Amino acid sequence: MCRMLYIASNVELPLLPWDGDDPGFHVTKLGDTEAAVKTNFKNEHVYYTGAYEGCGCGFQAGEFPGYEDEEIDLKLKSLSGLANYLDEQLNKGMEIELFMCWDGDQSQPTEHKRTISTESIPDRNFWFKEIEHLLVKSKG
DSSP states (O other), rough: OEEEEEEEEOOOOOOOOTTTTTTOOOEEEEEGGGGGGGGSSSSSEEEEEEOOOOGGGGOOTSSTTTSOOTOOOOHHHHHHHHHHHHHHHTTTTTEEEEEEEETTOOSSOOOOOEEGGGSSSSTOOOOOOEEEEEEEOOOE
C-alpha cells in the first residue's frame, strides 16, 4: 500500500505531469476515486502530488532515523521539488494545505495537524505522519 499526498489551494495550481522517463515530483488532477479527500481541506482546489516513485512514499525521507537509505538522494530531490513548488505558489499569495494518508484513507478524518515552513521540507529527517493535515507557510 502507498502513501498519498494531496495539495489544496484557494486558487487553481499549475499541473506538473508525471514523466515515466524522468520520474520525480509531479502534480496532477485528482482521480475519480480520490474526490473524498476534499473533505479534509478548507480550500477547494485539490490536487494529487507524488514523488519519484509515483506515489507519496518517496516523500518519506526520515522514515528510519539513523538508517542509511539507499534512495535518500531521490527522496531529497522529490522533497526539494515539493518545497520549491510550494514556495513558488505561496509567493504568489496563495494558501496551501497538504494532506498525507495511506491509499484508501482519503476520506478519513485528520488525526494530526501542524503548520510547517517550506524550508523544513527538503531535509533527510522530514517525515509526514499518517492521516496528517498540514498548513504550509513560506520560508520567506
